[in-house]
Amino acid sequence: MTTGLRYVYAVCRPFGTPLQAELRGVGGAPPALLHHHGLVAVVSTVPEADFCEEALKAHLEDLDWLAATARAHQGVVDALTTVTTPLPLRLATVFRDDSAVRMMIEAREEDFGRLLDRLHGRVEWGVKVYLEPEPEPAEPEPAATARPASGRDYLRRRRQQSHAQEEKWQQAERFARSLHERLAERAENFRMHPPQNSALSKVPGRNVLNAAYLVPRAHSEEFVELVDRTKDEAPGIRVELTGPWAAYSFSGEESGAEPSVESGEGR
Amino acid sequence: MTTPSRFPEPYGQGSGANLADILERVLDKGVVIAGDIRINLLDIELLTVKLRLIVASVDKAKEMGIDWWESDPALSSRARRDELTRENAELRERLARLEELELGRAPKEAP
Numbered sequence: 505m506t507t508g509l510r511y512v513y514a515v516c517r518p519f520g521t522p523l524q525a526e527l528r529g530v531g532g533a534p535p536a537l538l539h540h541h542g543l544v545a546v547v548s549t550v551p552e553a554d555f556c557e558e559a560l561k562a563h564l565e566d567l568d569w570l571a572a573t574a575r576a577h578q579g580v581v582d583a584l585t586t587v588t589t590p591l592p593l594r595l596a597t598v599f600r601d602d603s604a605v606r607m608m609i610e611a612r613e614e615d616f617g618r619l620l621d622r623l624h625g626r627v628e629w630g631v632k633v634y635l636e637p638e639p640e641p642a643e644p645e646p647a648a649t650a651r652p653a654s655g656r657d658y659l660r661r662r663r664q665q666s667h668a669q670e671e672k673w674q675q676a677e678r679f680a681r682s683l684h685e686r687l688a689e690r691a692e693n694f695r696m697h698p699p700q701n702s703a704l705s706k707v708p709g710r711n712v713l714n715a716a717y718l719v720p721r722a723h724s725e726e727f728v729e730l731v732d733r734t735k736d737e738a739p740g741i742r743v744e745l746t747g748p749w750a751a752y753s754f755s756g757e758e759s760g761a762e763p764s765v766e767s768g769e770g771r
Numbered sequence: 772m773t774t775p776s777r778f779p780e781p782y783g784q785g786s787g788a789n790l791a792d793i794l795e796r797v798l799d800k801g802v803v804i805a806g807d808i809r810i811n812l813l814d815i816e817l818l819t820v821k822l823r824l825i826v827a828s829v830d831k832a833k834e835m836g837i838d839w840w841e842s843d844p845a846l847s848s849r850a851r852r853d854e855l856t857r858e859n860a861e862l863r864e865r866l867a868r869l870e871e872l873e874l875g876r877a878p879k880e881a882p
Contacts, residue, residue: 509807509808512804512806515802555808556808557808557809557810560808560810561810564810570794571790571794574790574793574794574797574798575793577797578793578796578797591802592796592797592800592801592802593801593802593803593804594797594798594800594801594802594803594804595797595798595801596806596808596810597804597806598806598807598808599806599807599808600807604807608804608806612804619802630788630792697795700789700791700792700795701791705789705790705791705792706789706790707789707791746788746792749796752796752797752800752801753796753800755800755801755802756800756801756802756803
């Protein structure tokens, strides 16, 4: 009977500003607002052929499909972030029809209300610290010119090299920790994410800190400036800022932020 | 229309946010609600692990010039085909040699 399913991007409070007319969601359909019980579910219709259980299972294994869907999902949530404080749902939250979405809203009404109150007017900033990749060996072909005279020489050289590397690591970690402390002071809350795999992120260097900070919009400018100022502080270390994101990392159950920077060391 | 100007401009999103940034959030974060279409969340977590492994192993390995699996018959179908072709040719050759031998011997045995 129904030709499509309902994909839900986010839940928010009613807002006055209309969404951009050209905004498109997953599969190219324009998102719509479903008002119910003083809340708004942002939904769009997706083809059943792509989002029934079997199809979805297969699609999720397809990196290109997954990337396109993730970007479309994020695109809608991002558009909402410019006009209100959305509560982003996890990718591929799909219902049969509008009435099923309404039932879900009723069932979760209290949770939504509490989370929306807590996050109102706040955004998430992502901060990552990278240890820049090793520059090409400083001495060109040392093997030919300075061949180790003995096994002991060789071992000593190896030890020096690994010592230098270890030193850089410690320096990067110290920097990450101090940066995190300064940022956490300006933020209401934070989350530590596992360091990113450079193969997936396609970003050079080794990710030593991958954190998310919850910051009121009103203080965002200062926060961004603070991050910007640290960018030239340490040679060989790169600081990357992303955002403002909807408060994805703070939409889970209240578990409290881990108090340490431990998870930043991903070796 | 005027409200968005109060909001900070997107800083790194779109251009700066990489796919890992986005997947990290839309797959692993956000409110979890069981929809009508059941997708096992474990699948999604496994998927991210799997993706990391796939991307890490194949791309990375190729990047580093490692392609041994392409010539290993146990891992590559093409290598397997090549192996079969080679074996086939070898067998044909041996058969031809045996037939020749047989032919050479035949006149003697016939009388």
